[in-house]
Amino acid sequence: MPAQEGTTTNTLWPIIWTGLKRVAIKTILVSYPDSFRLEEAKSLVESADYNIVKVFTQKYLNHSQYGLGAGKAEEIRDFVKEQNNIEQIIVDEHLTSKQLHNLSKLTGVEAIDRERLILNIFYSRATTVEAKLQIELAEIQYEMPRVREIAKMTAGSERAGKGGMGEYTVDVKFRDLKRRMNFIKERLVEAKKKRDLYRQQRTRTRLPVVSLVGYTSSGKTTLFNLLTKEDKETSSSLFTTLSTTTRMLKSHDGGQDDVLLTDTVGFISRLPPYMIDAFKSTLEESLAADLILLLVDASEDLQKIDIKYSSCWDVLDELQVDRSKVIVVLTKYDAVDPQKVDEIVQRLQLNKPIMISSKTGYGIHKLRNLMFARCHS
Ligand SMILES: Nc1nc2c(ncn2[C@@H]2O[C@H](COP(=O)(O)OP(=O)(O)OP(=O)(O)O)[C@@H](O)[C@H]2O)c(=O)[nH]1
Ligand SMILES: [Mg+2]
Numbered sequence: 001m002p003a004q005e006g007t008t009t010n011t012l013w014p015i016i017w018t019g020l021k022r023v024a025i026k027t028i029l030v031s032y033p034d035s036f037r038l039e040e041a042k043s044l045v046e047s048a049d050y051n052i053v054k055v056f057t058q059k060y061l062n063h064s065q066y067g068l069g070a071g072k073a074e075e076i077r078d079f080v081k082e083q084n085n086i087e088q089i090i091v092d093e094h095l096t097s098k099q100l101h102n103l104s105k106l107t108g109v110e111a112i113d114r115e116r117l118i119l120n121i122f123y124s125r126a127t128t129v130e131a132k133l134q135i136e137l138a139e140i141q142y143e144m145p146r147v148r149e150i151a152k153m154t155a156g157s158e159r160a161g162k163g164g165m166g167e168y169t170v171d172v173k174f175r176d177l178k179r180r181m182n183f184i185k186e187r188l189v190e191a192k193k194k195r196d197l198y199r200q201q202r203t204r205t206r207l208p209v210v211s212l213v214g215y216t217s218s219g220k221t222t223l224f225n226l227l228t229k230e231d232k233e234t235s236s237s238l239f240t241t242l243s244t245t246t247r248m249l250k251s252h253d254g255g256q257d258d259v260l261l262t263d264t265v266g267f268i269s270r271l272p273p274y275m276i277d278a279f280k281s282t283l284e285e286s287l288a289a290d291l292i293l294l295l296v297d298a299s300e301d302l303q304k305i306d307i308k309y310s311s312c313w314d315v316l317d318e319l320q321v322d323r324s325k326v327i328v329v330l331t332k333y334d335a336v337d338p339q340k341v342d343e344i345v346q347r348l349q350l351n352k353p354i355m356i357s358s359k360t361g362y363g364i365h366k367l368r369n370l371m372f373a374r375c376h377s
Pocket of ligand 1: 217218360
């Protein structure tokens with residue numbers, strides 16, 4: 001591929017380079033009445049640094065015209081008019097371009113869906129070149145089916161070849177996206193080769209690898225920092241970590257029995273397959289470990305724990321992880337009502353529950369010993 005391909009993004013893909021404005025955009029959130037979905041949607045919006053002015057809920061977000069029902073859409077239009085400062089509507093579901101366009105037209109403000117919101121968070125958080133490429137790939141996969149849809153909607157109103165979305169322009173845009181996608185895929189393959197090489201070198205030194213995986217915000221990086229004395233960013237926002245970090249973990253008796261510890265991107269429910277796909281190489285690296293610690297935030301309520309736990313297994317199964325390599329670790333023990341522990345253990349059907357607190361150090365010594373024992377057995 002010619003070198004300048006990597007720099008064409010500016011005109012081809014303006015959203016990526018515009019990124020997120022750091023000023024809090026005044027937003028309306030439309031989500032479901034069920035508390036898990038609603039709370040998670042709120043956390044996502046807050047993680048993107050948007051300011052939620054009002055929340056509207058709807059049992060179904062699959063109505064053909066706007067996603068939400070026409071009555072609710074009109075209610076939102078009236079609210080936007082009345083407030084006069086709303087800049088954006090976020091709908092907590094996958095919507096088509098047509099539905100977003102209709103909603104935007106009705107209310108007079110930009111409308112985005114859950115996937116665009118997650119992509120925005122990913123993009124604002126990505127720090128490595130590889131993570132940025134993975135996100136751009138997901139972004140292209142999100143956008144490609146929409147190019148033709150938008151073209152259909154604007155057909156007749158713009159002339160072909162004049163910068164509108166005529167047939168010719170659509171073909172050009174489609175071809176550009178495809179070319180960019182292939183270019184990114186090649187770059188990602190190169191990056192993967194490099195990482196494979198590092199991994200082979202590590203294999204030669206025969207150091208076992210332990211990976212921390214789990215739902216976003218389950219406490220992976222906090223535990224990683226505690227064990228490796230690193231200072232990686234942690235926060236209550238979702239998707240704080242988007243790339244993989246590996247560090248050596250020294251055994252107490254020094255030298256031979258060291259292991260490598262890996263921290264990586266977190267999971268979330270209702271993540272479309274193309275997004276899992278985009279992060280596949282990052283995740284595969286972690287999942288090729290000798291031991292996988294699946295972290296579960298035990299401080300939350302049972303329903304949340306349940307949903308998040310099964311979402312994690314969905315991703316692990318999708319990536320064909322060997323279940324016998326996985327050990328479940330309940331985190332944030334300091335914030336759990338001790339009476340609740342039994343209920344969690346029962347609900348998740350755990351055999352030998354491991355509980356830790358990275359805050360107080362509870363259970364950390366035991367976990368360390370278990371890791372070393374499993375890796376060197
Ligand atoms: N009370 C308590 N809070 C914790 C503990 N471990 C982590 N946290 C908090 O949980 C939040 C998320 O922690 P992170 O370590 O960033 O979680 P993560 O799994 O790396 O999250 P992502 O990178 O977004 O996937 C932070 O606010 C931490 O301070 C713990 O043992 N006890
Ligand atoms: Mg993290």
